[in-house]
Amino acid sequence: MQLKKFPWPENKRCALSLTFDDSLISQINNGFPLFEKHNVKVTFYISPNHLKQRHVNWKEVMQNGHEIGNHTMTHPCTINFPFSRNNALENYTLEQIEEDINNANKFILKTLGISPNSFAYPCGQKFIGRGPNTKSYVPIIAKKFLTGRGFLDESPNDPWLCDFSQLLGMECDGKSFEELKTLLVSCFSQDEVVSHSRIFFVSIRL
Numbered sequence: 001m002q003l004k005k006f007p008w009p010e011n012k013r014c015a016l017s018l019t020f021d022d023s024l025i026s027q028i029n030n031g032f033p034l035f036e037k038h039n040v041k042v043t044f045y046i047s048p049n050h051l052k053q054r055h056v057n058w059k060e061v062m063q064n065g066h067e068i069g070n071h072t073m074t075h076p077c078t079i080n081f082p083f084s085r086n087n088a089l090e091n092y093t094l095e096q097i098e099e100d101i102n103n104a105n106k107f108i109l110k111t112l113g114i115s116p117n118s119f120a121y122p123c124g125q126k127f128i129g130r131g132p133n134t135k136s137y138v139p140i141i142a143k144k145f146l147t148g149r150g151f152l153d154e155s156p157n158d159p160w161l162c163d164f165s166q167l168l169g170m171e172c173d174g175k176s177f178e179e180l181k182t183l184l185v186s187c188f189s190q191d192e193v194v195s196h197s198r199i200f201f202v203s204i205r206l
């Protein structure tokens, strides 16, 4: 498939989106001052339970131009994770996951005064139910948000071809700067081959 070059501003060849999940206090204490120092804007996918502890500071983060996204109200993941055993995606219905997402949106609207445009799938998992009754909840995200980000994926996203409701997200937790640089350069290399550009989502735990 031959596509024309993606029109990034200022002749840039790709975009890097830095995203941070779960509203960890360390993101405020360590990350926020660092981003301000270097004038870098990032996305924080918040978890209301953590947000409640420090919502004044999160307001400041938002007012300084960082994006606030939805990460559900109760963070359901697979039953295989001990922390999610009593709140497992295998036991959810589509109606229940939608209600959980709506509750997070309501909470963000009430505490920060905004309606998020972006969503990050908790644990990068996009299903509810099990076996023959398994269903994807990607269509719910597509209906409510401009973007849905996954996790632990293996590729950047092609802006011409990707599904913005299930964007790939690559893990950067624990990686050194050199390792991150290598990852970015590998995305540029792919760009040379296909002759169009990439959006590169990474997810980092601070």
Ligand SMILES: [Zn+2]
Pocket: 021, 022, 071, 075, 122, 123
């Ligand atoms: Zn999370």
